[in-house]
Amino acid sequence: MDFRFTKEQEKFRQEVRGFLEEELRQGNFEPSCDAWIQGYSPEFTRKVAQKGWIGLTWPEEYGGQGHSNVDRFILTEEMLRYGAPAACHWFADRQIGGSILRYGTEEQKKELLPKILRGEAYIGLGMSEPEAGSDLAAVKTRATEDGDDYILDGQKMWTSCGMFMNYIYLVARTDPEAPKHRGISEFVVDVSLPGITITPTIDITGSQAWAEVFFDGMRIPKKCLIGEKNRGFYQIVNQLAYERAGLERLMANYPLFDAIIKFAKETKRMGKSLSQDRLIRYKLAQLQVEFEIGRLLTYRVALVIDKGSTPTVEAAMAKAYSTTFEQHLASTAMEILGLYGQVTAGSKWVPILGMAPHSYLGSKGYSLQAGASEVLRNIVAERGLGLSGKL
Amino acid sequence: MDFAFSEEQEMLKKMARDFLSDKCPKTLVKEMEEDEKGYSPELWQEMADLGWMGLVFPEKYGGSNMTFLDLAVLLEEMGRACLSEPFFSTVILGGLPILDAGSEKQKQEYLPKIAGGKAIFTLALTEPSAQYNPSSIAVKAIAENDDFIISGTKLFVPNAHIADYLLCVVRTSQQARAEEGVTIFIVDAKGPGISYTVLKTIANDKLCEVVFDKVRVSKENILGQLDQGWSVVQRIVERAAVAKCCEMVGGMQKVLEMTVDYAKERKQFDRPIGSFQIIQHYCSNMATDVDGSRFGTYQAAWMLSEGLPGTKEVAIAKAWIGEASERVIGFAHQIHGAIGVTMDHDLQFYTRRLKAAQLTFGGADFYREIVAQEMEL
Numbered sequence: 001m002d003f004r005f006t007k008e009q010e011k012f013r014q015e016v017r018g019f020l021e022e023e024l025r026q027g028n029f030e031p032s033c034d035a036w037i038q039g040y041s042p043e044f045t046r047k048v049a050q051k052g053w054i055g056l057t058w059p060e061e062y063g064g065q066g067h068s069n070v071d072r073f074i075l076t077e078e079m080l081r082y083g084a085p086a087a088c089h090w091f092a093d094r095q096i097g098g099s100i101l102r103y104g105t106e107e108q109k110k111e112l113l114p115k116i117l118r119g120e121a122y123i124g125l126g127m128s129e130p131e132a133g134s135d136l137a138a139v140k141t142r143a144t145e146d147g148d149d150y151i152l153d154g155q156k157m158w159t160s161c162g163m164f165m166n167y168i169y170l171v172a173r174t175d176p177e178a179p180k181h182r183g184i185s186e187f188v189v190d191v192s193l194p195g196i197t198i199t200p201t202i203d204i205t206g207s208q209a210w211a212e213v214f215f216d217g218m219r220i221p222k223k224c225l226i227g228e229k230n231r232g233f234y235q236i237v238n239q240l241a242y243e244r245a246g247l248e249r250l251m252a253n254y255p256l257f258d259a260i261i262k263f264a265k266e267t268k269r270m271g272k273s274l275s276q277d278r279l280i281r282y283k284l285a286q287l288q289v290e291f292e293i294g295r296l297l298t299y300r301v302a303l304v305i306d307k308g309s310t311p312t313v314e315a316a317m318a319k320a321y322s323t324t325f326e327q328h329l330a331s332t333a334m335e336i337l338g339l340y341g342q343v344t345a346g347s348k349w350v351p352i353l354g355m356a357p358h359s360y361l362g363s364k365g366y367s368l369q370a371g372a373s374e375v376l377r378n379i380v381a382e383r384g385l386g387l388s389g390k391l
Numbered sequence: 392m393d394f395a396f397s398e399e400q401e402m403l404k405k406m407a408r409d410f411l412s413d414k415c416p417k418t419l420v421k422e423m424e425e426d427e428k429g430y431s432p433e434l435w436q437e438m439a440d441l442g443w444m445g446l447v448f449p450e451k452y453g454g455s456n457m458t459f460l461d462l463a464v465l466l467e468e469m470g471r472a473c474l475s476e477p478f479f480s481t482v483i484l485g486g487l488p489i490l491d492a493g494s495e496k497q498k499q500e501y502l503p504k505i506a507g508g509k510a511i512f513t514l515a516l517t518e519p520s521a522q523y524n525p526s527s528i529a530v531k532a533i534a535e536n537d538d539f540i541i542s543g544t545k546l547f548v549p550n551a552h553i554a555d556y557l558l559c560v561v562r563t564s565q566q567a568r569a570e571e572g573v574t575i576f577i578v579d580a581k582g583p584g585i586s587y588t589v590l591k592t593i594a595n596d597k598l599c600e601v602v603f604d605k606v607r608v609s610k611e612n613i614l615g616q617l618d619q620g621w622s623v624v625q626r627i628v629e630r631a632a633v634a635k636c637c638e639m640v641g642g643m644q645k646v647l648e649m650t651v652d653y654a655k656e657r658k659q660f661d662r663p664i665g666s667f668q669i670i671q672h673y674c675s676n677m678a679t680d681v682d683g684s685r686f687g688t689y690q691a692a693w694m695l696s697e698g699l700p701g702t703k704e705v706a707i708a709k710a711w712i713g714e715a716s717e718r719v720i721g722f723a724h725q726i727h728g729a730i731g732v733t734m735d736h737d738l739q740f741y742t743r744r745l746k747a748a749q750l751t752f753g754g755a756d757f758y759r760e761i762v763a764q765e766m767e768l
Contacts, residue, residue: 001393001394001395001396001397001400001460001689001693002392002393002693003392003394003689003690003693003694004392005392009392070392261766261768264768265767265768275763275768276768280768281759281760281763281768282756282759282763284763284766284768285710285759285760285762285763285766285768286710286759288707288762288766289707289710289711289759289762290711292687292707292711293683293686293687293707293711294683296394296683296686296687296690297679297682297683297686299392299394300394300682300686302392303392303393303394303395317675317678317679317682320675320679321679321683374668374672376675377671377672377675377676378668378671378672378675380675380678380679381671381672381674381675382671384675384678385651385671385674385675385678386651386655387651387654387655387665387666387670387671387674388665388666388671389666389668390666391655391662391663391665391666
């Protein structure tokens with residue numbers, strides 16, 4: 001047992017901080033909540049790529065750095081702490097690169113991995129559909145074989161990175177006759193090919209970080225298929241564990257945590273700092289306790305991955321826990337701000353850049369994306385505790 | 392970073408679990424709750440023979456020179472078994488403070504006795520004010536030649552009625568700062584002027600009122616320095632809080648296992664209740680609370696074991712586990728249904744003990760305030 005980071009890891013953390021401090025100093029970004037999923041900066045992503053910080057855990061033979069997942073969590077923890085705009089590369093780095101490494105052909109690896117590593121492949125996540133949310137295996141988008149190609153028809157929703165992507169990762173039905181889990185395949189597709197229409201989804205915060213994607217007879221070469229035809233669902237289950245695994249589930253609104261603590265210390269009411277008020281001390285300390293426990297539950301996921309296991313149960317547990325924390329943080333910040341809590345960014349009188357209302361509204365989606373908390377609890381119960389509907 | 396036990400710790404854990412399943416069945420736990428002494432001297436001696444009491448003492452004091460983290464492994468298993476022996480009070484509240492702050496002479500005198508199972512210790516810290524802060528230490532010791540005379544009442548002292556020695560925290564001088572003027576004495580528990588009343592508590596865990604009526608103690612029995620005892624007390628409280636967390640993690644893990652097993656067996660509406668999603672989700676929440684408590688607790692235990700300053704980590708662990716254990720017990724009862732609230736069922740042992748453990752050595756509010764201070768609020 002050892003709850004410390006190694007000296008090299010501490011040094012690496014300082015290096016990441018140094019980089020982010022310098023970017024801040026140069027005014028290249030402003031810390032903001034949800035920047036990992038809503039902050040698109042090709043320039044920032046290029047710099048991160050130059051540092052070698054995309055594909056940190058990938059094997060060296062494919063241009064990665066062969067680092068541990070704990071190292072990657074240190075990197076992402078700092079990106080999140082600073083609210084850095086890392087959305088262009090986040091998904092490719094987190095899960096699609098790993099999927100290609102695991103299931104892709106040598107040709108796909110040679111084509112796609114270097115682009116991801118250079119910070120030039122912005123890969124959107126095309127999973128959800130109007131009738132396939134938690135029940136992902138219900139996807140209806142069809143990929144029909146036609147000579148050397150597949151023809152795509154259908155619709156995706158909530159495609160992360162949808163308005164910025166140059167590639168889309170998607171799951172589509174390749175065998176409509178098979179039982180639903182056994183007729184699905186994975187693809188990575190260049191979105192510059194004809195037959196695709198992308199329109200933004202405006203979420204409750206006003207963000208356009210997600211999109212609806214329509215495929216109308218879109219012809220894609222067969223080499224876009226990742227892994228085995230009709231085995232896609234089983235490949236995804238693995239990928240989803242990684243999608244859920246990260247600190248972004250705990251720290252998406254970390255800049256708000258920093259800001260509300262600072263606000264409580266600096267704001268005086270009746271001659272006393274808010275942070276001297278017993279109730280507010282209680283609330284902020286409780287958030288800190290919840291945060292620290294969530295951090296341990298999440299670093300445990302990295303340790304499981306580094307031991308060579310897929311963190312299905314651990315990631316499900318950490319994500320369900322963490323999104324609850326984020327929602328608690330956002331609503332507590334709103335309470336502390338009182339009437340000011342409702343004033344949004346850009347308005348006269350707005351406190352702490354309007355992070356609180358943005359996060360409060362946005363966090364309603366945290367417990368839905370990448371596995372609704374109910375689905376995650378099913379996973380913990382079934383895979384972790386041996387409970388199921390078929391007892 | 393590594394959250395797993397070492398191979399040796401896994402072996403220690405297995406050995407402790409096997410031993411306690413065999414020697415400390417719930418029939419014994421129940422018997423000891425009703426027993427006047429509250430522990431089994433035979434089992435106590437067997438534990439000493441296994442080297443448990445001296446686990447972390449250096450070899451020259453009859454110990455095995457293992458770490459506090461190793462001790463944490465044992466404590467977890469003791470919590471799982473609802474062990475009633477006075478291990479916590481003797482080792483955590485007596486032995487380790489002497490190892491920390493005692494003179495060489497005191498160490499040589501007391502530690503081998505503890506390691507051999509020949510002396511039971513406890514700590515007389517809290518008073519009727521029932522607080523863990525320095526200003527709550529009001530029982531006085533008045534200097535008289537080479538002695539001190541202690542008078543007053545200590546409350547919530549575990550196992551005092553069977554103790555051979557008490558570490559008694561008293562005020563030896565009035566100073567502007569409450570932290571100054573606090574002294575710890577090692578007191579012969581069977582000496583004249585000391586009387587005990589065992590309190591009736593939910594866990595039947597033999598918390599006592601201890602009344603000191605002009606009890607004479609030599610200044611040679613001061614543990615540490617005269618008037619400078621508060622920093623020693625702080626370390627004791629910190630370590631005791633973590634040790635309690637370890638016991639609680641053991642209890643919570645067992646409650647989770649019992650509950651999941653029961654959910655798989657118990658049938659209603661012609662199917663096991665564990666096949667219903669609401670029950671599955673309750674169990675999933677329990678597992679999350681148990682794991683969170685485990686990592687928080689072992690993080691703090693590891694800090695202390697490594698000799699690192701762990702005030703914040705201890706506070707986080709104890710603040711968290713108080714509420715987490717409350718939720719775990721709540722779900723456990725809801726899933727067990729009415730059978731779980733009978734005295735014939737094992738669950739009630741954990742319900743009563745976990746609640747008592749939440750309250751002792753600082754509850755969630757106490758530690759949230761420490762977290763607030765650590766955050767510089």
